[in-house]
Amino acid sequence: MQPEIxxxxxRKIYGKGSAAFEAVNAATFxxxxxxxxxxxxxxxxxxxxxxxxxxxxETITGGRIFAGGSPIDEPRAEIGIVFQDxxxxxxxxxxxxxxxxxxxxxxSRTDYIERATELLHLVRLPEAANKRxxxxxxxxxxxxxxxxxxxxxxxxxLMDEPFSALDAITRDDMNIVLLELWERFxxxxxxxxxxxxxxxxxxDRILIMGGRPSTIVADIRVPFARPRHFAIxxxxxxxxxxxxxxxxxxxxxxxxxxxxxxxx
Amino acid sequence: xxxxxxxxxxxxxxxxPTRAWFVRLPTQVPALALPVATAFLFLAAWQMIAxxxxxxxxxxxxxxxxxxxxxxxxxxIMKHTYPTTIETLxxxxxxxxxxxxxxxxxxxxxxxxxxLYPNIIFFQLIPKIAxxxxxxxxxxxxxxxxxxxxxxxxxxxxxxxxxxxLRAVETNMLRLCRSLRxxxxxxxxxxxxxxxxxxxxxxxxxxxxxxxxxxxVGEFIASQQGLGxxxxxxxxxxxxxxxxxxxxxxxxxxxxxxxxxxxxxxxITALYDFR
Numbered sequence: 001m002q003p004e005i006x007x008x009x010x011r012k013i014y015g016k017g018s019a020a021f022e023a024v025n026a027a028t029f030x031x032x033x034x035x036x037x038x039x040x041x042x043x044x045x046x047x048x049x050x051x052x053x054x055x056x057x058e059t060i061t062g063g064r065i066f067a068g069g070s071p072i073d074e075p076r077a078e079i080g081i082v083f084q085d086x087x088x089x090x091x092x093x094x095x096x097x098x099x100x101x102x103x104x105x106x107x108s109r110t111d112y113i114e115r116a117t118e119l120l121h122l123v124r125l126p127e128a129a130n131k132r133x134x135x136x137x138x139x140x141x142x143x144x145x146x147x148x149x150x151x152x153x154x155x156x157x158l159m160d161e162p163f164s165a166l167d168a169i170t171r172d173d174m175n176i177v178l179l180e181l182w183e184r185f186x187x188x189x190x191x192x193x194x195x196x197x198x199x200x201x202x203x204d205r206i207l208i209m210g211g212r213p214s215t216i217v218a219d220i221r222v223p224f225a226r227p228r229h230f231a232i233x234x235x236x237x238x239x240x241x242x243x244x245x246x247x248x249x250x251x252x253x254x255x256x257x258x259x260x261x262x263x264x
Numbered sequence: 265x266x267x268x269x270x271x272x273x274x275x276x277x278x279x280x281p282t283r284a285w286f287v288r289l290p291t292q293v294p295a296l297a298l299p300v301a302t303a304f305l306f307l308a309a310w311q312m313i314a315x316x317x318x319x320x321x322x323x324x325x326x327x328x329x330x331x332x333x334x335x336x337x338x339x340x341i342m343k344h345t346y347p348t349t350i351e352t353l354x355x356x357x358x359x360x361x362x363x364x365x366x367x368x369x370x371x372x373x374x375x376x377x378x379x380l381y382p383n384i385i386f387f388q389l390i391p392k393i394a395x396x397x398x399x400x401x402x403x404x405x406x407x408x409x410x411x412x413x414x415x416x417x418x419x420x421x422x423x424x425x426x427x428x429x430l431r432a433v434e435t436n437m438l439r440l441c442r443s444l445r446x447x448x449x450x451x452x453x454x455x456x457x458x459x460x461x462x463x464x465x466x467x468x469x470x471x472x473x474x475x476x477x478x479x480x481v482g483e484f485i486a487s488q489q490g491l492g493x494x495x496x497x498x499x500x501x502x503x504x505x506x507x508x509x510x511x512x513x514x515x516x517x518x519x520x521x522x523x524x525x526x527x528x529x530x531x532i533t534a535l536y537d538f539r
Contacts, residue, residue, distance in 0.1 A: 057439050075443040083436040091458050091536040104444040104454075 002069050003030035004156060004188040005054060011062030012049050023049045025213035026063070031205075033155075036182055036189045038199035040245065041209035042253065047192045050209070051160050054190065055081055068155060077105060080149035080187075082162040086141035088133040088148075094120070095129040098147045105152060112151060119147035122184060123177050139170035143177060150185065159191045163198070175201055176230050183227050196245050201233060206245065210252025217252045220245065325505040334509040341494070341513055348479055348490040349517050351407055355414030356468075356475040356521070362415065363422030363471070364464065370423075371430040372452055384423070392417045396481050405486040414478025418471045425467025429460025461536060465529040472521050476514065491517075 012024040024046040031037045039047040052058040054065055056075040065072045067079065088097045098116045099109045120126050123143040133141055142162060149157060163171045175198060182189065182202075193199050199206050200222055208218040222241065224232055232238050307327045313319065314326035321329060334341065370377045396413055403409035433455055441451045483492025491510045498506035 052439070055439075055443060057442055075445055077445060079443065081440065081443050083439065085434065085436055087434065087437045087440050089455070089458070101444050104446055104450070 001033070003066075004033040004035070004068060005031040005190060006066045007050070007054070007063065008065075009063035010050065010053060010060060010065055012046070012053060012058065013061045022213035024053075024215065026215050027209075028063075029207055029216050029219065031188055031190055033188055034186045035204050036191065036202055037205045037207060038191045038193055038203040039207050039209055040193060040196065040199045041214070041249065043194060045209045046214035047209050048160050051158055051190060051192050055079060055158050077101075077152065078154050079156045079158060080152070080154035082142075082145055082149045082157070082159045084161045084165055086133070086138075086145040088141055088144060090133050093130045093132055094125070094136065094144045094147075097133070097144055098151050101148060101152050107152075115153075116147065116151055119150055120144075122181055123147055137170075138166055139174060142166065142174060146178070146181065150181070150187075155188060157187045157189045159189065161192050161194070164194065171195075171198070172230065178202060179228055179230070196242050196249075197233060200238060200241055200245065201228065201230070208245065208248050208252060210249060218248045220248070322502040322504050325508065329505050330508045330512065333503075333505040334512065337506060337509070341491075341510060344489055344491050344494045344510070345513055345517065347407070348476075348483065348492065348514070351411050351479045351482075351490070352414065352475045352517070352521065355411045355418060355478060356472055358411070359415045359419035359422055359471060359475065360468065363419040363467065364426050366419075367423050367426035367430060368452060368457075370427050371456065372448060384420075388420060388424075393481060396485055399482070400486045405488075410479050410482030410487070410490075413482050414475050417478045418474035421470040421474065422464065422467040425463045425470075426460055429463025430456040432463065433459050458536060461529075461532045465525065465532070468525050468529075469522065472525055473518060476518050476521070480514065 007027050007029055010024060010027040011022070014021045014023055027050055029037075039050065041047050049058060053060050054067065054072060056072045056079070060072075067076065088094075089100065092100065095113070095116055098119065099112055102109050102112045117126070117129065120129055123146060125140055125143050125147075128136060128140060128144065133144070136144065146162070149159075163174045166174060179202065191199070191202060203222050206218075206220045206222060207216050208220070209215065210217045220241075224238070310324075311326045311328060314321075314324050314329075325333075366380075370381055395416070399409045399413040399416070403412055430452070433451075437455065438451070441455060446454070479490070480492035480495075483490040484496055487493040491514050495507045495510045498504070498510065
């Protein structure tokens, strides 16, 4: 079976001539259908750039990206995206915000109201349907944004550091909500994060990005069974895997620092 | 770590730094009391200087004299207030859709932006008041020349503010729109316009005062009616009290129009929930 997402030697260069900056180079990986994969790395390692290229929102300088078997050259309706900020329209209610993609796809909103309500229940926000974003907390807004990404039943869900602007406690809540949502829909998810624990808790596989120019430096399978619970974070296996990942990241950064001194 | 309790760091009364009496108001004084009191103090000083200094009323009539003139000639002043107010409202009313439409064109079309925007900025630098006599030459001495001139000077702030508002949409919001395959037109109508009211209103607040200036300047140059005309007329006869009475009424008109914008802003803000 062909993978849901595949990247072949993907490259991104910003700018031209002497000002050119190579953000991503030779990133090659695949995500199977129904797999939850995290892109993990320090800030500025090009993981968001890579995600935006897969979303069709950034041009690709080199290599190829396929989604559902066909090459990505523009944004697609069957890809749902969650950004770091909730990007809700302040003049619409939570329900109207969730139905906004449906409206833009010229589909009948009434056909989707039931699904929108179900999604709000799944993210434990049933009372928020008729509230404006200004009446919701940061975590609540991001949950509404999650519902919006799922409303049109996309094959792929791309998440760009969706919880990194939230406080630690809310972030844990969001991880639990996302685990439950994934169990319910089993979407193909590509999740960008710089939190090692978050990546281990949520993912089937973790791709570590690093180096300069940045690329995929490690591809690590997370062995924990599904359905997962937040409590696995307290087990020894979980923490062993976290420290192994931390070593990998340090190694990738060490490589980068060494290269910097070579050039310098 | 144990946080130190607040009582252990509290400074006993009377030992902490004391502030001079004019730094902070007692909390029970209403917010409006101080500015009103200051204004009355100013008027009282004016009265004292004018009366005790034996200054000719043609130079500086005391406020009481201005007030007396205002009540005495109220119907005359109102007769001239009417055209000034109507012309200001018309000019302001025309400049709002004009400014917003031009801003939308600039944001929607790259060609329009490149062709027009530098010229608009250059136009901003012209002291536009200097062009007022030419509007009389072009459009005659009727209301149309005054209204046109007023629109000419007061639509710029709305244009500039609206253009800024239409561009104030966040990067990720625009990415979301692109991922939903929305057209530029859809983004303009569905996202950019509903985002821009706070910007448009800040432009309108500047614009409404310019609209009055435009009309009054027009009346100075060539008119047989309006408060601008009456001020000029009174000044030429050294009726300084009448001129000041007219200016007081102009202030009230300006305040009312500004209030109108604030009320509209409150209504729209509540509707669109910008917080």
